[in-house]
Amino acid sequence: MDIKNLIPNSTSDYGAIVFWVIIIILVISAIIVYLYYRKMSKKVAKHLNTIDQMKKSKEERVKELVEVKDKVEKMIEEEKNKL
Numbered sequence: 001m002d003i004k005n006l007i008p009n010s011t012s013d014y015g016a017i018v019f020w021v022i023i024i025i026l027v028i029s030a031i032i033v034y035l036y037y038r039k040m041s042k043k044v045a046k047h048l049n050t051i052d053q054m055k056k057s058k059e060e061r062v063k064e065l066v067e068v069k070d071k072v073e074k075m076i077e078e079e080k081n082k083l
Helices: 011-054 058-082
Strands: none
Touching: none
8 A cells, every 4th residue: 555545636535535524423423412312311211200209299208208217116126125
């Protein structure tokens, strides 16, 4: 391979080089946009799941808290009985 073959000889050769550079840039940008979309869609799904949990009725949230409180109190009583 000769270095002279790599250097364009006419303006149409420059156009071909510019064309391929633009194609490569577009392909790379499409890949980046796709990866960004996948990352954001996961974040949005996680956020929507959080919103669904926030929409629970107050009674359900209080019920869950009471259950946790009862479990903790039961654990404390068991530890006191062991001592």
